[in-house]
Amino acid sequence: MSTPVANHTKPRTVLELEVNNHPGVMSHVCGLFSRRAFNVEGILCMPIGDGRRSRIYLLVNEDERLQNMVKQLYKLEDVLEVAQHDPDHRVFAQLEEYFRE
Amino acid sequence: MQLSGAEIIVKLLERQGVTQVSGIPGGANLPLYDALKTSSIRHILARHEQGAGFIAQGMARASGRTSVCFATSGPGVTNLLTAIADARLDSIPIIAITGQVPLSMIGTDAFQEIDTYGLTLPVTKHNYLVRSVEELLTVIPKAFQLAASGRPGPVAIDVPKDLQFKKIEVTEWPEPGGRLPAKGADDAVIDQMVDIINQSKRPMFYIGGGIIHAGAAETVRRIAEKASIPTTSTLMGLGAIPSNHPLFMGMLGMHAARYTNMALDECDLLIAAGVRFDDRATGKVAQFCSHARIIHIDIDPSELGKIKMPFVGVEGDVGKVLAAAEDRIKAVDRSEWLNRICELKTAHPLLMPGADDPMSPYGLVLQAAATAEPDAIITTDVGQHQMWVAQSFPFSYPRQLLTSGGLGTMGFGLPAAIGAGLAYPNRQIICFTGDGSLLMNIQELATAVEEGVNIKVVVMNNSHLGLVRQQQELFYGARFSASRFHAEPDFAAVARGFGVEAVDLGTASNPRSALKKAFEFRGPCLINVPIPAEEKVFPMVPPGAANRDMIGGENHVDTRR
Numbered sequence: 001m002s003t004p005v006a007n008h009t010k011p012r013t014v015l016e017l018e019v020n021n022h023p024g025v026m027s028h029v030c031g032l033f034s035r036r037a038f039n040v041e042g043i044l045c046m047p048i049g050d051g052r053r054s055r056i057y058l059l060v061n062e063d064e065r066l067q068n069m070v071k072q073l074y075k076l077e078d079v080l081e082v083a084q085h086d087p088d089h090r091v092f093a094q095l096e097e098y099f100r101e
Numbered sequence: 102m103q104l105s106g107a108e109i110i111v112k113l114l115e116r117q118g119v120t121q122v123s124g125i126p127g128g129a130n131l132p133l134y135d136a137l138k139t140s141s142i143r144h145i146l147a148r149h150e151q152g153a154g155f156i157a158q159g160m161a162r163a164s165g166r167t168s169v170c171f172a173t174s175g176p177g178v179t180n181l182l183t184a185i186a187d188a189r190l191d192s193i194p195i196i197a198i199t200g201q202v203p204l205s206m207i208g209t210d211a212f213q214e215i216d217t218y219g220l221t222l223p224v225t226k227h228n229y230l231v232r233s234v235e236e237l238l239t240v241i242p243k244a245f246q247l248a249a250s251g252r253p254g255p256v257a258i259d260v261p262k263d264l265q266f267k268k269i270e271v272t273e274w275p276e277p278g279g280r281l282p283a284k285g286a287d288d289a290v291i292d293q294m295v296d297i298i299n300q301s302k303r304p305m306f307y308i309g310g311g312i313i314h315a316g317a318a319e320t321v322r323r324i325a326e327k328a329s330i331p332t333t334s335t336l337m338g339l340g341a342i343p344s345n346h347p348l349f350m351g352m353l354g355m356h357a358a359r360y361t362n363m364a365l366d367e368c369d370l371l372i373a374a375g376v377r378f379d380d381r382a383t384g385k386v387a388q389f390c391s392h393a394r395i396i397h398i399d400i401d402p403s404e405l406g407k408i409k410m411p412f413v414g415v416e417g418d419v420g421k422v423l424a425a426a427e428d429r430i431k432a433v434d435r436s437e438w439l440n441r442i443c444e445l446k447t448a449h450p451l452l453m454p455g456a457d458d459p460m461s462p463y464g465l466v467l468q469a470a471a472t473a474e475p476d477a478i479i480t481t482d483v484g485q486h487q488m489w490v491a492q493s494f495p496f497s498y499p500r501q502l503l504t505s506g507g508l509g510t511m512g513f514g515l516p517a518a519i520g521a522g523l524a525y526p527n528r529q530i531i532c533f534t535g536d537g538s539l540l541m542n543i544q545e546l547a548t549a550v551e552e553g554v555n556i557k558v559v560v561m562n563n564s565h566l567g568l569v570r571q572q573q574e575l576f577y578g579a580r581f582s583a584s585r586f587h588a589e590p591d592f593a594a595v596a597r598g599f600g601v602e603a604v605d606l607g608t609a610s611n612p613r614s615a616l617k618k619a620f621e622f623r624g625p626c627l628i629n630v631p632i633p634a635e636e637k638v639f640p641m642v643p644p645g646a647a648n649r650d651m652i653g654g655e656n657h658v659d660t661r662r
Contacts, residue, residue, distance in 0.1 A: 024230065027222055035223055071403035077227045077247065 107136035123156035127173025130200030132265035154184020159520020175213030186224035190507025194248035203263035226254030242278030249280035283418030301370035310337030311375015317420035354382040358451035378408035384648035482514035482538030485567035512541030522554030596627035
């Protein structure tokens with residue numbers, strides 16, 4: 001099966017975040033990337049458990065700033081955990097059919 | 102007990118030990134001001150929300166305690182933003198509590214509605230839009246904890262007006278929020294760091310604002326003395342080591358003494374403590390301390406390797422880390438290195454032309470320093486005067502200098518001085534400013550009169566945006582574009598119009614005694630000092646150049662025109 005990264009030249013990675021679930025969290029996370037002109041290629045977010053927390057998956061370019069971005073993510077009060085996965089993580093691969101032109 | 106959201110906020114602030122709050126009331130925070138009326142908290146009415154924010158900053162910077170300011174929705178918030186952003190860049194703990202339109206009207210473009218949450222998000226350490234009265238009981242103490250813990254910073258709390266009115270039953274109060282115990286570092290990392298320090302032949306300390314926040318100035322001084330480590334400081338770290346200390350080398354970077362930047366080029370170890378490798382300090386990063394290994398100690402892990410990859414990165418409170426290392430750091434004989442520093446200093450010292458003339462920039466700063474009370478607090482605005490003060494004022498203890506470092510906000514000096522004066526009513530506050538900077542928040546002279554703070558506003562008046570003019574002269578072929586003020590206000594007359602005492606050294610028969618008299622006056626006083634527009638801050642590293650490529654300030658050339 002092809003992965004969402006197969007067609008792109010830049011290496012990518014998938015970040016998995018566990019966050020407090022409230023309306024401002026997505027702004028905090030996305031703002032962290034956008035104000036550093038760091039492109040987020042894909043975003044997925046759904047509540048988990050009783051809905052007090054959410055899980056966010058981000059598909060981002062793997063560049064030299066990424067490790068610092070992860071440290072910056074940890075500084076956000078509402079970000080509880082950050083994990084880094086291979087670009088072929090299933091979460092985006094399985095979504096591919098919804099993103100065909 | 103049934104209490105409204107506004108009453109709960111005020112009660113929680115009282116429980117936090119807040120005694121003074123700066124701000125301006127407006128439609129969306131009127132309930133808060135109604136609750137404040139019966140509180141023990143003193144309110145300082147600023148004349149512009151940016152002034153309110155900088156007054157809070159002045160209190161926080163001078164005392165180290167988290168300070169609070171209030172603003173209403175819409176323009177109240179947008180006016181406040183600069184002061185919040187400034188606090189973010191310099192890691193200053195302030196809490197901004199802003200009114201918002203009622204919850205039901207959010208998103209309707211209601212009168213004075215603005216997306217405060219969205220606007221404050223990138224310029225705060227954390228921010229809240231409160232959505233229930235109950236939340237206030239957790240949000241307020243948590244805000245105080247966040248502002249003061251780890252790397253300090255500003256927190257914004259936006260409170261819709263209907264929640265300020267709404268009453269709930271409060272049976273129990275939460276514990277006040279405060280600074281969480283700071284983390285040290287692993288013993289193994291400290292050992293590694295100590296080994297490298299002990300082995301180094303030509304170490305240098307590079308210290309910054311983190312040393313002040315951590316209360317680590319004494320520890321740095323002891324280690325520097327024990328191990329013979331010459332020490333340079335960023336703008337934010339000035340005062341941590343007394344300026345007359347034999348190991349102190351003044352500021353580094355763009356306006357450092359020549360010998361300081363040259364020594365950094367020769368050191369074999371840079372101990373970067375509570376600093377963030379700001380471009381004004383490092384110059385061209387690739388050539389900064391190119392012969393040195395770097396030990397970087399910082400409480401914020403994202404600073405380690407952000408600009409320059411350290412040989413050893415130590416995450417932790419710089420005070421705790423250095424205290425843990427102190428006993429293990431050996432008293433190594435480094436006389437060869439100290440002699441070399443001495444040689445550099447003799448050949449390339451900081452030159453202060455006009456040091457004896459109180460009507461020239463350096464001379465004025467030195468005369469003011471000699472005239473000031475020993476425990477005076479110094480604030481500056483931003484520009485040439487700020488750098489002249491940073492280079493030449495004999496700072497001798499932490500929190501003596503309050504200045505806008507990271508954001509470089511003109512307009513900071515006067516309201517910050519008012520805040521410092523409110524925090525320490527018995528101390529003299531001296532605000533060095535320029536004519537450009539002062540005009541950006543001059544309305545706060547009214548606040549100064551109202552509060553009767555003992556501030557001395559020293560205006561280095563060259564009728565220019567001096568540092569802009571300097572850059573245009575040096576780097577833009579002397580094409581002076583929009584840096585000259587053709588209308589020249591009579592600042593002494595303007596000050597008197599506000600009810601502020603004023604003197605103009607330009608027309609004084611004896612400037613020295615006029616300055617002394619002005620400083621002896623108790624209460625707000627403005628001292629206007631005409632400065633030739635051609636005066637420059639030297640040396641100067643051109644923006645983007647390496648620190649070794651300094652312009653001006655050579656020993657063999659008289660840079661004074």
